[in-house]
Amino acid sequence: MVTDTANQVIDTLNRGAQAIRVEAGELGADALAAHDPDVRRREELRAGDRIAFVDNVGKGAEQVRNGARGTLTAVDLQARTATVELDAGRTVTIKVPESGRQPLRLAYAGHTMRVQGAEADVALVLPGAAHASRQGAYPMLSRGRGEVHVFVDREHHGADGRDPLEALAERWSISTVKRTATTHRDLHERLAADRDTGGQERACASQVWEAPEPSWGGRQEPEREWSHEE
Numbered sequence: 001m002v003t004d005t006a007n008q009v010i011d012t013l014n015r016g017a018q019a020i021r022v023e024a025g026e027l028g029a030d031a032l033a034a035h036d037p038d039v040r041r042r043e044e045l046r047a048g049d050r051i052a053f054v055d056n057v058g059k060g061a062e063q064v065r066n067g068a069r070g071t072l073t074a075v076d077l078q079a080r081t082a083t084v085e086l087d088a089g090r091t092v093t094i095k096v097p098e099s100g101r102q103p104l105r106l107a108y109a110g111h112t113m114r115v116q117g118a119e120a121d122v123a124l125v126l127p128g129a130a131h132a133s134r135q136g137a138y139p140m141l142s143r144g145r146g147e148v149h150v151f152v153d154r155e156h157h158g159a160d161g162r163d164p165l166e167a168l169a170e171r172w173s174i175s176t177v178k179r180t181a182t183t184h185r186d187l188h189e190r191l192a193a194d195r196d197t198g199g200q201e202r203a204c205a206s207q208v209w210e211a212p213e214p215s216w217g218g219r220q221e222p223e224r225e226w227s228h229e230e
Contacts, residue, residue, distance in 0.1 A: 009126065010109045011041055017108035018049060032075040032082060036102040043106055045082055045096065047074050052107035057094050064092055069107055125150045127168060137172040 021027050028047030035042050045051070049072045057064045070086040075096075082104070083093045094103055123144030127137070141148055150168075157164035 007039065011043075013109035013126070014106035015043070018044070018046070018106060021048070022046070028075065030075050030077055032077060032080065032096055033098065034096050034102050035099045037099065038101060041102070041105065045072055045075055045104075045106070047072050050107045051082075051084060051104045052110065053104045055101065055103045057103045058092070062092070064090075064094075119145050121145050122147045123149070127152070127172070134172055134175045
């Protein structure tokens with residue numbers, strides 16, 4: 001299992017893994033080309049490929065839900081169909097348009113959040129730089145039953161001569177939990193009601209601003225001093 005947090009990187013990893021399998025003679029010779037312009041994804045689907053559904057397909061008992069995984073067992077270039085043996089045990093045959101919204105994609109690599117709950121003997125983790133956070137670290141690091149390998153590089157993680165591991169550790173310490181507008185409104189109402197107790201006001205404010213968004217390089221923004229007027 002290979003995980004990352006950026007879809008474009010995942011697409012690149014999927015094509016790379018597929019190319020290795022083609023060269024090793026592990027996949028079918030026929031390649032069913034598929035293009036999804038909305039997400040800028042171009043893929044070739046071959047018998048033997050690992051795939052994941054990215055849309056609900058079918059209805060009722062025959063429905064295959066978004067997120068289901070399986071292995072392609074055959075492709076028909078003329079009819080533009082793909083036959084998939086699902087990990088759950090069923091076999092389905094679906095239409096694959098040449099261009100437009102696609103029902104499935106290659107699944108050698110997957111987005112960190114979409115593979116939560118899945119496990120593999122070996123997990124290869126590419127944490128990325130722009131999207132690394134404490135929330136993304138846990139599902140990445142808990143996918144491997146036997147081994148977890150984390151890959152960093154100086155180009156993406158070692159900007160300005162920093163140690164890549166140190167920079168990644170700093171990014172993974174930052175929380176990116178999002179709070180709703182209602183949460184902020186309720187807090188401001190509580191602050192207004194407690195204006196005569198400055199200590200309580202500062203405590204409430206700190207609960208909102210304790211986790212500033214990371215800037216490039218993984219550094220936190222400097223803390224601000226908050227006054228009653230703010």
